[in-house]
Amino acid sequence: MNHPERRTSGPRRDLLAAGLAALLVTAAVVVGRAVEGSDGSLHVNWPPLYAVWDPHVGPGTPAALAVAVAVVAHGPVLAARLPWRALLAAAWAASTAWIWSLALVDGWHRGVAVRLTTKYEYLQVVDRFADIPATLRDYTQYILLGEPGAYHWPAHTAGHPPAAPLTFVLLDRIGLGGGGWAGAFVITAGSTAVIAVLITLKALGDEASARRAAPFLVLAPAAVWMGTSADGYFAAVAAWLTALLALAATRTVRRPALAACAAGLLYGLLCYLSYGLTLFAVIAAGVLVLARTVRPLPYFVAGALVVPAVFTAFGFNWWEAYHLLVERYYQGAGGVRPYWYWIWVNPACTVLIAGLATVAGVRRAAGSSPGAVRRWRAGASTAADRVAGLALAALLAVAVADASGMSKAETERIWLPFAVLLLTATALLPERGRRLWLTAQAALALAVNHLLLTGW
Secondary structure, eight states: OOOTTGGGOOHHHHHHHHHHHHHHHHHHHHHHHHHHHHHOTTOOSBTTBSEEEOOOOOTTHHHHHHHHHHHHHHHHHHHHHSOHHHHHHHHHHHHHHHHHHHHGGGOHIIIIITTTSSTTSGGGGGGGGSSHHHHHHTGGGGSSOOSTTOOOOOHHHHTSOTHHHHHHHHHHHTTOOSHHHHHHHHHHHHHTHHHHHHHHHHHHTOHHHHHHHHHHHHTOTTHHHHTTOHHHHHHHHHHHHHHHHHHHHHTOSSOHHHHHHHHHHHHHHHHTTOGGGGGHHHHHHHHHHHHTOOTTHHHHHHHHTHHHHHHHHTTOOHHHHHHHHHHHHHHTGGGTSOHHHHHHHHHHHHHHHHOHHHHHHHHHHHHHHHHHHHHHHTTOOOHHHHHHHHHHHHHHHHHHHHHHSSOOSOHHHHTHHHHHHHGGGGGGSOSTTHHHHHHHHHHHHHHHHHHEEEOO
């Protein structure tokens, strides 16, 4: 008789999961176009994405195709053979090339230079931070939509704590002002997430798991939105805090207490970059559970208090701002967008940023979870068990964000920090068929970027 866990590992089940995910995306498009055409309540031009239909090619097209072909053809072999440090450098270089080439499909001006300068974006408020302490004290006064003609923060500034706009203010102060530098910063920072995730996989799982996932991390469809959405930068901060905490929890770093403190520092920063990314506490808890330790927790908490203490000392009240944001959310599109649609369509957006290979990997993670839990209780977890647990922790964070009702649409960029960790599930895919899954990942990203003009 077959072992019950073996029945969950077949390629046919992977293909079935991927097929169901593709049907979910199709349903999201069909139903979304009908709803948007009927009453316009979705506030997206090409449901479920914040995008418009615009088939096009651009200067980045040849480079994007070349990167895709090179990674599919040679990525798995190089990932298996390169020395570890060379693999980290190669993965970063390839990820950077992939993100840049996809961004440049829309051209330098439209794809990079003006993305962060629109009326919704952070660069619109740089001049209002001439006196940073005074602006932080008054930050909450401009969140709500007031009387016609009264000043209020643009959508993204109002929707995020001040560390997000302050990042671009500080870039401007050191001479890197304007949309071009902002876009370059976001892409450069965001591309480092691949290094952090590989370090996490090696620390929490094993080096073989990291090597198997590396080509998938490079060719992630999420790269379409990593350049040049500020959420790509947030994703890098989230990925590095996870890596540092994993190193501390597994004591695979020379000074685990310092690593845990640095992870906490980044978590505190993350909470002041985006209110919703407080949910990374779920993933941080998952790391500690998988490592079977709470030893890093006091150091993590100590580090996490630093950024809130600084902003509070300057007069910014996080809780007040969050409650005002909720009120503004329902003053605008958030109060119109129907919950019944987005509760099941946000996962469709996640499929588009994580790809069908990730869906197959998550299926394997979920299928193996009963046995993994038994082995964890017995203190005999395998590397694959821990990789699966990390991916499922990211999935749980996404589920909580979805159920909250504060993520209705635009999750293709908002959930980038979760998506980069969902991609770890690709390490669970079998050797056979890996190039086909990689091809599917690349094809999805290329299709989205060339058929649609995304808003982020």
